[in-house]
Amino acid sequence: MNELEHPTGDPYGAKDGKDLISGITVFPMEPHVPRKADIDPKAAIRAERQVATMFGLSSLMIILFIVAYIQVPADLLITIPVIGTLNANHLAIGFTFGMAILLIGLGAIHWAKKLMPDEEVIQERHALTSTNEERAAVQSSLQRGAAESGFKERKIIRRSLLGALALFPVPLIVLLRDLGPLPGTRLRETIWDEGIHLVTDATYKKIKASDIPLGGLINAVPENLLEIEHEEHNLNQRGKASIIIVRMDPADIVSQQGEAWDYQGVLAFSKICTHLGCPTSLYQQRTHHLLCPCHQSTFDLSDSGNVVFGPAARRMPQLAITVDAEGYLVAQSGFNEPVGPSFWERG
Numbered sequence: 001m002n003e004l005e006h007p008t009g010d011p012y013g014a015k016d017g018k019d020l021i022s023g024i025t026v027f028p029m030e031p032h033v034p035r036k037a038d039i040d041p042k043a044a045i046r047a048e049r050q051v052a053t054m055f056g057l058s059s060l061m062i063i064l065f066i067v068a069y070i071q072v073p074a075d076l077l078i079t080i081p082v083i084g085t086l087n088a089n090h091l092a093i094g095f096t097f098g099m100a101i102l103l104i105g106l107g108a109i110h111w112a113k114k115l116m117p118d119e120e121v122i123q124e125r126h127a128l129t130s131t132n133e134e135r136a137a138v139q140s141s142l143q144r145g146a147a148e149s150g151f152k153e154r155k156i157i158r159r160s161l162l163g164a165l166a167l168f169p170v171p172l173i174v175l176l177r178d179l180g181p182l183p184g185t186r187l188r189e190t191i192w193d194e195g196i197h198l199v200t201d202a203t204y205k206k207i208k209a210s211d212i213p214l215g216g217l218i219n220a221v222p223e224n225l226l227e228i229e230h231e232e233h234n235l236n237q238r239g240k241a242s243i244i245i246v247r248m249d250p251a252d253i254v255s256q257q258g259e260a261w262d263y264q265g266v267l268a269f270s271k272i273c274t275h276l277g278c279p280t281s282l283y284q285q286r287t288h289h290l291l292c293p294c295h296q297s298t299f300d301l302s303d304s305g306n307v308v309f310g311p312a313a314r315r316m317p318q319l320a321i322t323v324d325a326e327g328y329l330v331a332q333s334g335f336n337e338p339v340g341p342s343f344w345e346r347g
């Protein structure tokens with residue numbers, strides 16, 4: 001409540017229907033009628049119980065939400081007249097969570113309407129900046145309002161509200177489960193392994209070092225990709241395992257990610273940009289730079305695939321290669337570090 005006097009001396013700031021300062025028509029306020037709960041302690045207790053019941057029901061709805069989430073089959077369909085066929089699980093968790101939110105809101109409104117201080121307040125409208133006295137008055141008014149709300153004294157309301165609010169985040173945590181299984185190590189692993197042949201992308205032909213001209217680049221995949229071509233996650237595996245093979249003069253190689261990971265100047269690197277995962281194959285044979293077309297990250301393939309320009313934070317992972325008895329290129333092992341974009345799990 002603002003206890004400051006209006007400059008006109010009129011508590012409503014008005015005379016003959018006009019505000020004396022602004023000239024705006026104002027209407028006198030009706031005489032204040034106390035609420036039942038203000039004058040009847042029994043009504044106050046009844047209102048308090050109603051509020052607590054709503055908060056308690058909100059908690060119950062959260063519990064029912066979890067039960068419905070676990071117990072109602074995700075593929076169960078039910079038919080409701082007029083509305084039609086609905087997924088029972090979605091209906092149950094949507095209804096219970098919605099009711100939990102609604103009941104907290106209704107409880108808060110009921111509390112405010114029935115039990116919190118019910119006083120008409122005259123608000124200063126003309127002063128642009130409050131004086132220190134006015135601020136102090138507002139502060140003490142707020143403090144008194146907080147005290148009069150009964151949050152401390154009305155234990156049953158306080159506890160039921162705190163209980164409802166404490167349970168409120170639970171559905172959000174439960175729903176995280178629906179975002180899918182945790183990735184585990186899947187983002188770190190590819191189907192590359194020791195002895196797997198490097199084959200041309202799309203045509204799956206084994207590659208010999210001599211197939212790659214000096215300064216040339218070939219897009220390649222692991223030979224075992226053919227075995228899982230029709231499996232459900234084939235595209236994921238293809239995306240992670242795609243590589244580029246380049247050939248340069250061995251004398252131009254400054255460094256590699258491991259000892260002797262090339263074969264006579266033939267080097268293999270992941271094709272997936274470590275920035276945001278675009279496929280890269282713009283290779284400049286003179287500088288040995290590999291450019292990502294998306295945001296221009298540039299990797300020096302003659303120097304361990306290190307980033308020389310752009311937003312990528314990690315070097316391009318190198319695949320250690322050698323040749324089999326017939327001279328076809330094979331992997332020495334899988335990748336030594338995760339391929340693809342950096343994310344929170346990757347060092």
Ligand code: FES
Pocket residue numbers: 273274275276277278292293294295296297310311312
């Ligand atoms: S995805 Fe390659 S630079 Fe952004």
